[in-house]
Amino acid sequence: MADTTGTADPAVIAGTEGEGIRRRDFINIAAVGAAGVGGIATLVPLISQMAPSKDVLAESSTEVDLAAIQPGQAIKAIFRKQPLFIRNLTAKEIAEANAVDVASLRDPQTLDERTKPGKENWLITMGVCTHLGCVPLGAAEGEVKGEFGGYFCPCHGSSYDTAARIRKGPAPKNLEVPEYEFTSDTVVKIG
Amino acid sequence: MSFPWANHYTPSHPVMKWMDEKLPLPRLVYNAVGAGYPVPRNLNYMWNFGVLAGFCLMLQIVTGVILAMHYAANAGVAFASTEHIMRDVNWGWMLRYAHANGASAFFVVVYLHIFRGFYFGSYKAPREMIWLLGVVIFLLMMATAFMGYVLPWGQMSFWGAKVITGLFGAIPVVGEPIQQWLLGGFAPDNAALNRFFSLHFLLPFVIAGVVILHIWALHIPGSSNPTGVEVKSESDTVPFHPYYTAKDGFGLGVFLLIYCAFLFFMPNQLGHPDNYIPANPLSTPAHIVPEWYFWPFYAILRAFTFDIFFIPAKLMGVLAMFSAILVWFFLPWLDNSPVRSGHYRPMFKKFFWILVIDMAVLFYCGGAPAEEPFVMMSQIATAYYFLHFLVVLPLVALMEKPKPLPFSITEAVLGSDDAAKLAAKS
Amino acid sequence: MNRLIASVAVGLFFVLSVLAAFVSGAYTAITEPAQETVEHAFHKTPKELHLASDGPFGRFDKQQLQRGFQVYSEVCSACHSLKYVAFRDLEQLGYNEAEVKAIAASKQVPGVDPNTGEANTRPGLPTDYFPSPYPNDIAARAANNNAVPPDLSLMTKARHEGPAYVYSLLTGFTNQPKALLERFPDAKTPEGLHYNPYFANLNLAMAPPLTDGQVTFADGSPSTVDAMSKDVAAFLVWTAEPSLDKRKQTGWPVLGFLLFATVLSYLAYRNIWAEKKAKH
Numbered sequence: 001m002a003d004t005t006g007t008a009d010p011a012v013i014a015g016t017e018g019e020g021i022r023r024r025d026f027i028n029i030a031a032v033g034a035a036g037v038g039g040i041a042t043l044v045p046l047i048s049q050m051a052p053s054k055d056v057l058a059e060s061s062t063e064v065d066l067a068a069i070q071p072g073q074a075i076k077a078i079f080r081k082q083p084l085f086i087r088n089l090t091a092k093e094i095a096e097a098n099a100v101d102v103a104s105l106r107d108p109q110t111l112d113e114r115t116k117p118g119k120e121n122w123l124i125t126m127g128v129c130t131h132l133g134c135v136p137l138g139a140a141e142g143e144v145k146g147e148f149g150g151y152f153c154p155c156h157g158s159s160y161d162t163a164a165r166i167r168k169g170p171a172p173k174n175l176e177v178p179e180y181e182f183t184s185d186t187v188v189k190i191g
Numbered sequence: 192m193s194f195p196w197a198n199h200y201t202p203s204h205p206v207m208k209w210m211d212e213k214l215p216l217p218r219l220v221y222n223a224v225g226a227g228y229p230v231p232r233n234l235n236y237m238w239n240f241g242v243l244a245g246f247c248l249m250l251q252i253v254t255g256v257i258l259a260m261h262y263a264a265n266a267g268v269a270f271a272s273t274e275h276i277m278r279d280v281n282w283g284w285m286l287r288y289a290h291a292n293g294a295s296a297f298f299v300v301v302y303l304h305i306f307r308g309f310y311f312g313s314y315k316a317p318r319e320m321i322w323l324l325g326v327v328i329f330l331l332m333m334a335t336a337f338m339g340y341v342l343p344w345g346q347m348s349f350w351g352a353k354v355i356t357g358l359f360g361a362i363p364v365v366g367e368p369i370q371q372w373l374l375g376g377f378a379p380d381n382a383a384l385n386r387f388f389s390l391h392f393l394l395p396f397v398i399a400g401v402v403i404l405h406i407w408a409l410h411i412p413g414s415s416n417p418t419g420v421e422v423k424s425e426s427d428t429v430p431f432h433p434y435y436t437a438k439d440g441f442g443l444g445v446f447l448l449i450y451c452a453f454l455f456f457m458p459n460q461l462g463h464p465d466n467y468i469p470a471n472p473l474s475t476p477a478h479i480v481p482e483w484y485f486w487p488f489y490a491i492l493r494a495f496t497f498d499i500f501f502i503p504a505k506l507m508g509v510l511a512m513f514s515a516i517l518v519w520f521f522l523p524w525l526d527n528s529p530v531r532s533g534h535y536r537p538m539f540k541k542f543f544w545i546l547v548i549d550m551a552v553l554f555y556c557g558g559a560p561a562e563e564p565f566v567m568m569s570q571i572a573t574a575y576y577f578l579h580f581l582v583v584l585p586l587v588a589l590m591e592k593p594k595p596l597p598f599s600i601t602e603a604v605l606g607s608d609d610a611a612k613l614a615a616k617s
Numbered sequence: 618m619n620r621l622i623a624s625v626a627v628g629l630f631f632v633l634s635v636l637a638a639f640v641s642g643a644y645t646a647i648t649e650p651a652q653e654t655v656e657h658a659f660h661k662t663p664k665e666l667h668l669a670s671d672g673p674f675g676r677f678d679k680q681q682l683q684r685g686f687q688v689y690s691e692v693c694s695a696c697h698s699l700k701y702v703a704f705r706d707l708e709q710l711g712y713n714e715a716e717v718k719a720i721a722a723s724k725q726v727p728g729v730d731p732n733t734g735e736a737n738t739r740p741g742l743p744t745d746y747f748p749s750p751y752p753n754d755i756a757a758r759a760a761n762n763n764a765v766p767p768d769l770s771l772m773t774k775a776r777h778e779g780p781a782y783v784y785s786l787l788t789g790f791t792n793q794p795k796a797l798l799e800r801f802p803d804a805k806t807p808e809g810l811h812y813n814p815y816f817a818n819l820n821l822a823m824a825p826p827l828t829d830g831q832v833t834f835a836d837g838s839p840s841t842v843d844a845m846s847k848d849v850a851a852f853l854v855w856t857a858e859p860s861l862d863k864r865k866q867t868g869w870p871v872l873g874f875l876l877f878a879t880v881l882s883y884l885a886y887r888n889i890w891a892e893k894k895a896k897h
Binding site: 232271274277278284285288429433434437438440441443444445447448451452454455456458459464465467468469477494495496497499502504507511514521524525562563566567570571573574577578580581582585586589 | 621627631637673768775777858859860865
Binding site for chain 1: 703705743744874875877878881882884885888889
């Protein structure tokens, strides 16, 4: 806790002369300094208590079984309390994504960079529009996929293509690809 | 008011000058707890506890606001959310122990502050208002502490809430409706827990407000001192800063050492194991006791076991318990001795120490189970408690012959005062 | 003078009424002396127990905590829940991530069928909390001779001298002493209860849960009732306060720093007051 330990008022101590002043000043300054250090150290727990607690951090990885998802289908899962889109791309969708000139994109990335080698048909992205955080449409059966066949965010009209890259609208980035790995052929661990 | 020789606030930096014209807050601080407040030069360590009490209030508000970020005031999850704080929240165990032990520390400091006032006659004219506001703060603290103890919703929380609200049931005719109104039900449950949480959050800020009034009232006559002799000249005082800021800084260091020893090495020493059992409305703990700081008053409550005429024992106990604190409001007018400090009052001093022992007995009996010999001990101690304030103090003031007072604070400290010599000559 | 009379009158009102209570209490105490109760005469305070985590320098013995956990999961968990502890917390006992996962998966926790939405059970995940052996208190009561086995998460903090209490209770089952029945013929342990002098009312619904050699420890430690009771007491100290080690580890530097700062502030205080102190 910050206290005001022994703040030295030079006007009061000026009565003493010579070397004494310096040694005495030093002690007063050291005492105030120690109080300051203590006060700052106390801030560490007071601030870090607002960071995610252990139970929240423990839930920050999710396992999903992909076996039931047919080509062309997508599911919504939950990762860190946010929607996660997992999509089994068809060969046509993959071809469409690869046909795009990467240099022309707002956030240039190839489909290969956004999927795992040998698993290019599994497009796993966060279902959070990079504009202001709405959930784009296009993952569930019958939802609008937008003019580029991927996802469409109804809030402000951002359209994503079949690699979930931003193609039109205000969003600045492609849909985020979280860290994940395949723990078996059909099970993926996200986070 | 301040003494004519008080240092004047003279900002030199243009920004501080600008600030002083628009909102003279630095000037207020300077005059309240800075170099602009002249304080008697002879204050002993018993005068450290005011600043420490202020520190405890801040500590409780800071840790309390933080705990409220993680706590859930719902009877279904309150206990689990407390465990969530202890186990999962970053540094949560430390913050909760800091708050729980902070409440105890607050009461230790405030009890010492009150007994300082008892001994040195700090309640006497012209400082009655400071004293009255202090008693108000103490009452608010007790209410706040009680409601805070209910929040973890353990066994002691639940049964404490039930017993204390049950006190209101002792009031004739309207008692039972009042009790149900306080709880929002027939027994403590969600409604009670939620309102206790709300009030537990509010009251500390009310306390902070009354503390400001308490300090304001203090600055009208200035601080009292161990001789009880009023300040006469500049040589009797030193500026608050740096003299008493330095002394309070050292006092705070000692306080924190003891407090942290409890916090880190025996954080549950002052608590009760039963409060780690979730509230169970169907089973009363074998031995219900409040937190230690209520023990003396709890002993007074339990001492009355006999119906007096038309007053049932239960009502009598409640009356006595509240009167035990309310009597402090009348203290400035019960003790009429013109001499303030117990140092110069030989008879008063003896009775003061008897009161200290008496309170220690009440404290011990309040924490003990309601069996003999503790009940009989607390009855004797309760009798003396009321005798002391209502009979002994007024009579001592009439009968006592005080010792001669020093001419001034300066004389008391230095052994001589030039002004005293001058006064003697004329 | 009126004020004096008023205050003395009020004072005497309280004094006389509490003294009346004293006299009536004293009269009762003499005419009907309090009967000694069987609990008062035969209840024992817990035995002495020393654990590695005791004292300001004590630290958990993780080997022992693992053994205690094993006793809990093979014996105690049949009736007692541990609902504030999650499987993920077991990493603090020295288990690695894979081991924790395996432990969690070996327990069935309440779940929901993803297709029908009906309640079912599924293997646990590290983020799950220890499952309760009974769905609710009524079921627990029905299965245990009308006594609910308490949750053990906070047991060592919820009893006086908690760890020693747990150890004493587990090792304290005996036959009712003859002297007890001679002095208190009505106090015979009821059918279905078990005499234990460390339990508050002497008769416990729990049967002696441990027998020698009941558990086989991987580290080859002895599995006598006494050793297992110590291990499980140590484990329950951890479940009640997992942050115990960190608390003490934080405490020492804090106290050291405070001591340093307090000495400095004392020197600064003496400094500043040097000229103002009494010159005798």
